[in-house]
Amino acid sequence: MKILISNDDGIGSEGIYALAQELKKIGEVIVVAPLHEQSAVGHAITMKLPLRVTKYMKNNEFFGYAVDGTPADCVKMGVRNILMENPDIVVSGINHGSNTATNVIYSGTVSAAREAAIMDIPAIAISVTSHDANEFEYAARVAAHFCKVIAEKGLKKGTLLNINVPNKPESEIKGIVLTKQGHSKWDDVYEKRVDPYGKDYYWLTGTLLPIDKEPVYDQHAIENDYVSITPIHFDLTDNETYDEMAAWDISGQAIG
């Protein structure tokens, strides 16, 4: 199995290292990841600037290719210019921090996997639910397990699995549940500060609102010590509203 690995925390992060070490047990691993941290870049791609690729060493050994761009750039570059062919699967992570609910929209980690899905390559995004996570070994084994499950069962083109693992010892994790993207979102606050030259600046902070109470949602699952697995795609059509709007008769309306 040929496995392309990327992330958004950067090629030097602990999570991607743990992931690569584990996945090497089940296949050929190629790491193509951002040179610099790219959290919350969403599905940004670099079109107005050139990209450079450098070889990245870890513990005096070649670890992978660093790209001075976004997670989605890394997957495009990895497939088109480094592998020169589709890998069997793309795995993005292990992210330091959860990617549930509306965070899925902001996440660079999920976007790397989604870029693979756009390229018709099966993909997994995997995150541990703390920015201070220091235990990636179980999450890495979860990723390896689902690589094998996907190899056996297949995954619909255009779909990826978004996996979130509680930041707990394996013994405290209650199980794995199939989930849907939740509705929790940030109550944003901009902290106003003054720079050393007397000018105002603003820094985004906020708290995640606990909206979903049902176990079917990803955020609820991780808060209750379950690993959540959500199949996601990139078709944003709101079919319910589409059906409702059919009654609006937009085609017949004159534009004033």
Place this chain on the structure above:
Amino acid sequence: MKILISNDDGIGSEGIYALAQELKKIGEVIVVAPLHEQSAVGHAITMKLPLRVTKYMKNNEFFGYAVDGTPADCVKMGVRNILMENPDIVVSGINHGSNTATNVIYSGTVSAAREAAIMDIPAIAISVTSHDANEFEYAARVAAHFCKVIAEKGLKKGTLLNINVPNKPESEIKGIVLTKQGHSKWDDVYEKRVDPYGKDYYWLTGTLLPIDKEPVYDQHAIENDYVSITPIHFDLTDNETYDEMAAWDISGQAIG
């Protein structure tokens, strides 16, 4: 009607100016847009850097607030720190270039409107289908029209309308159609070049593959001289795969 306007081409672009001029006829307009061009930044938000807000003048008059961040930042900042309350609607555009099919994923313009949808504010993203567009007057009227339609009929929380207008004279536009997000995607190519110091760099190029042949899809509609209107949301759950995976019995699987 209080209308917050943003875009991804930057506050100095022609599209946002045409939009603001038209929407001033139907409501109170507040422009909060990126200081610099932010095309293809997707749903990036700025968390690791501070943001600054400056007043932007056009034709010797105050035009709006410029934020040195992304389109999604501008909407958050506009609502939380400038308006200090929800506007009645957020309109993002007029984008120079189409935002159909998989481009919806990469688009900063759509992401600004999607950020509004996350905040439970009705929103419209509007684009003219050419990067060299020089005619925004009709598209601006289309945007104003659908602001009024949404004010009258409402829009489900979490949903926005993604509107694409062919870059043609109004007389050549055949009508307005309700569409779904299409499947056309980019066949990516990285052009390899050498810098003045002998080092390689890569520049993303590519062609949009014409995949959808059915009039129901946005890309097909604009290629056939129709304005396309696609309702989109930010729930990425792939419900079809969710139902299939129920048979995988993931909860019972041991992680090796």
